[in-house]
Amino acid sequence: MTSTSLPASDNLGSRRYLASLQADSNAAPNQHLLPLTATVTATDHLAIGGCDVVALVEQFGSPLYILDDHTLRTACRQYQQSFERFYPGQALVLYASKAWSCLALCAIVAAEGLGVDVVSAGELMTAIEAGVNAEKIYFHGNNKAYAELELALEVGCRVVVDNWLELKTLGEMATHQGKVVPILVRITPGIECHTHEYIRTGHLDSKFGFDPDQIESVFEFLATQPQLHCLGVHAHIGSQIFELNPHVDLGGVMAGWLVTAQRYGLTLTELDVGGGLGIRYTESDDPPSIEAWVKAVCDSVIAACQAEQIPLPRLLCEPGRSLIGPACVTAYRVGSQKEVPGLRTYVAVDGGMSDNPRPITYQSVYRALVANRMSEPLTETVTLAGKHCESGDILIQSAPLPALRAEDVVTIAATGAYNYSMASNYNRVPRPAAVLVKDGEAHLIIRRETLQDLLRQDCLPETLSRPFESP
Secondary structure, X not given: OOEEEXXXXXXXXXXXHHHHHOOOOOOOHHHOOOOOOOEEEOOOOEEEOOEEHHHHHHHHOXXXXXXXXXXXXXXXXXXXXXHHHHOOOOEEEEEEHHHOOOHHHHHHHHHOOOEEEEXXXXXXXXXXXXXXXXXXXEEOOOOOOHHHHHHHHHHOOEXXXXXXXXXXXXXXXXXHHOOOEEEEEEEOOOOOOOOOHHHOOOOOOOOOOEOHHHHHHHHHHHOOOOOEEEEEEEOOOOOOEOOOHHHHHHHHHHHHHHHHHHOOOXXXXXXXXXXXXXXXXXXXXXXXXXXXXXXXXXXHHHHHHHHHOOOOOEEEEOOOHHXXXXXXXXXXXXXXXXXXXXXXXXXXXXXXXXXXXXXXXXXXXXXXXXXXXXXXXXXXXXXXXXXXXXXXXXXXEEEEEOOOOOOOEEEEEOOOOOOHHHOOOHHHOOOOEEEEEEOOEEEEEEOOOOHHHHHOOOOOOHHHHOOOOOO
């Protein structure tokens, strides 16, 4: 397929618009709007991973998640290589699979040497079935069910303990089964960051983790529980963060926890700083690079450990969005239009809040382009609306686009994180398919749901299955 790379293009329209947004071809994946393999074909179509997006929609239908193998692997390698460069101790990168959990994704990150962070039995089993080593799986959650803890003990993963009920229950289970369970303790660090209030988890008023004033009581308890092997501590300060200072502050706080543990005879060897690095959704977003984020974290932990005169722990982090977000786009077909004179023009697509709930949930902003007419001038500003029976089902409030026609393929960038994982069947709409693209080939990684899939879990009691008679 003959194509020209986006950054090299001088044409008008989406081609030039997006070229200006990712002009630095050496930038980290999280600083790009489109996957690294994005090109424009000789027929003026957007291509990802060597695959024509319009042809993918024709083959697999729409809406369609299109995941670029190269962009995902590049981000994995940038994290690992940055830790090798800036941290003299051991390090482990964990993919925060809540961003998007499926067999293919877990298999890819495991092949790249990463572990996986899970928050439910479903995510845990997905990682196990994908072949992830249980010792590199860390099980989070503020209210793990008893059955979920049983599964964790069965497979042998690490458990990140979030509260007293879980800590005591896990101790009783381990004693009953005669096992030693590897755990980390999650503690709220009390560090604020500038992000949406729903995704700030490091401040004290949070449902996650032990309060800092409980640390000594927790360590005192663990000192009496030989069946609970406390490997270290965990903290997480939030998501979609562009600041480095909160992560720098976190290193000092967590090193202090390691020192506190020593007073109770506990030698903690792991320090998990969570994730939170943001990505670029629009041209105004300016996140730090993966390398800059890792360097800031490493420098902070090294300096804090030197000040406390303690050995460097094994350093863990849990990126999700910055690994998978930029690697995926979502393609839609254009449908109806409605012009409200003097106000706006609504352009509807065949998806919406059921495949991307972030705009209605977090007021998130995205950018879109017309994949089948990349060089046409951006002459219109429209409101890109979803198809659902909800006034708030708006994907983009003000989208600069060419004049749209029915059946155009509109593609929204950076949809890998918290789109499929938060997708729903609102209005009984089947969830989309997803494909993995690489070197001109596309492989189905999630089948499109069918109407029969929507009915599969329904039960119709016999008393309701008989014809109703009028009184």
